[in-house]
Amino acid sequence: MSAMKDDHLDGFPGEARREPMIPLGQPPRTRRELWGRKLLWIGVWLVFLSSPVQDLISGDHSIGGTVAGWLGLAVFVALYLSLLFRNMGERPYPTKLIGVLIGSMAVLATVLGLTLGSAWLGLYCYVSVACGMVLPLRWAFWTIPATGATLLLVGLRTDEDEALNLLLLVLLIGFAMTGVSQLVRTTVELREARATVAQLAANEERLRLARDLHDLLGHSLSLITLKSELAGRMLPDHPDKAARQVADIEQVSRQALVDVREAVTGYRRPRLAAELAGAQVALTAAGIIARIPAEPDQDGVPEDTESALAWALREAITNVVRHSGAARCTIDLVRRQTLDGPALELSVEDDGSGGSGGSGKGPGNGLTGLTERLEKVGGTLEAGRVKHGFRLTARVPAGPVADVGSGS
Numbered sequence: 465m466s467a468m469k470d471d472h473l474d475g476f477p478g479e480a481r482r483e484p485m486i487p488l489g490q491p492p493r494t495r496r497e498l499w500g501r502k503l504l505w506i507g508v509w510l511v512f513l514s515s516p517v518q519d520l521i522s523g524d525h526s527i528g529g530t531v532a533g534w535l536g537l538a539v540f541v542a543l544y545l546s547l548l549f550r551n552m553g554e555r556p557y558p559t560k561l562i563g564v565l566i567g568s569m570a571v572l573a574t575v576l577g578l579t580l581g582s583a584w585l586g587l588y589c590y591v592s593v594a595c596g597m598v599l600p601l602r603w604a605f606w607t608i609p610a611t612g613a614t615l616l617l618v619g620l621r622t623d624e625d626e627a628l629n630l631l632l633l634v635l636l637i638g639f640a641m642t643g644v645s646q647l648v649r650t651t652v653e654l655r656e657a658r659a660t661v662a663q664l665a666a667n668e669e670r671l672r673l674a675r676d677l678h679d680l681l682g683h684s685l686s687l688i689t690l691k692s693e694l695a696g697r698m699l700p701d702h703p704d705k706a707a708r709q710v711a712d713i714e715q716v717s718r719q720a721l722v723d724v725r726e727a728v729t730g731y732r733r734p735r736l737a738a739e740l741a742g743a744q745v746a747l748t749a750a751g752i753i754a755r756i757p758a759e760p761d762q763d764g765v766p767e768d769t770e771s772a773l774a775w776a777l778r779e780a781i782t783n784v785v786r787h788s789g790a791a792r793c794t795i796d797l798v799r800r801q802t803l804d805g806p807a808l809e810l811s812v813e814d815d816g817s818g819g820s821g822g823s824g825k826g827p828g829n830g831l832t833g834l835t836e837r838l839e840k841v842g843g844t845l846e847a848g849r850v851k852h853g854f855r856l857t858a859r860v861p862a863g864p865v866a867d868v869g870s871g872s
Contacts, residue, residue: 519583582623596641608638684720776858780812788816806862
């Protein structure tokens with residue numbers, strides 16, 4: 465893949481792929497990025513503090529009331545931020561402490577609302593958000609309505625209309641946070657499950673490799689050992705028979721070496737289905753919207769031909785991710801009838817501003833290598849700019865390459 469480092473960006477000096485400040489769908493890579501995500505997520509809801517702040521700034525309260533209001537607001541915000549920051553981290557508060565913190569927030573909201581007026585009723589929105597985000601689902605389903613009921617009771621003493629206006633918002637925002645909380649938990653569980661599946665797949669592959677090597681070499685090495693012992697016993701009295709045993713040992717050793725090489729070649733040969741799955745993961749991780757065929761039709765395609773097509777897909781996706789600056793990428797795999805017979809055509813098209821054809825003075829090294837690889841199996845490669853991006857098309861025979869000299 466490094467051979468294509470001149471692709472896409474050649475001819476566009478100084479241009480680089482602009483990654484979003486917060487990559488969607490990816491876990492935070494640094495502590496700074498983690499805190500940035502938390503601040504962005506939690507800071508959205510701080511808009512409801514505008515009414516209490518304006519009420520304190522207006523000067524409608526005594527000095528003691530204003531000081532008490534600022535102090536109460538600071539404590540309330542500290543409880544809210546502490547609760548959500550810890551809950552969104554790796555070490556959340558214990559359940560009992562969470563209950564105490566949410567209860568303290570509810571008490572503060574009630575006291576401030578009763579003493580300072582209806583401008584403080586918006587604090588119940590934070591109580592509802594906290595209930596929906598950090599409490600278990602069975603508890604959130606009754607604490608959120610309880611928060612709304614408390615809001616109405618306080619509103620009867622301050623401003624009933626304002627309380628009724630906020631009631632629907634408090635209920636909706638609380639239950640919406642339960643959905644968000646479940647989504648976050650599911651995402652974390654899926655990420656852990658994917659890591660577990662990947663580990664199990666790696667373990668299974670190691671076991672398969674061990675089984676294959678045992679099957680390939682176990683018999684051959686046992687035979688070599690047996691014949692070596694036999695040749696050693698024959699050597700003093702029957703050197704001619706010992707020589708035949710040594711010749712057999714050489715033949716078995718050479719065959720074992722051939723078997724190992726074929727096995728290693730099979731392990732190293734990329735598979736098209738695996739490359740399509742890898743392309744989906746790579747494009748999604750890069751924030752690129754991908755459209756990929758679910759079940760590719762590979763019937764009748766020889767292994768070498770499939771391998772060449774898989775290499776083409778790998779190189780193309782690497783370029784799209786690293787250099788294209790694309791927002792979308794479409795992968796198509798279709799069968800076509802050509803003058804030379806049935807063919808399997810792979811096309812990778814992106815809407816990026818870069819290119820994959822090298823520096824403009826000729827094809828890049830990666831494209832040259834792909835062309836040579838495809839030509840060995842009777843395939844062709846086409847790559848170039850299209851109306852809204854760049855397209856790479858690899859075409860290979862859908863059946864064994866005919867031997868022209870044999871008259872077939």
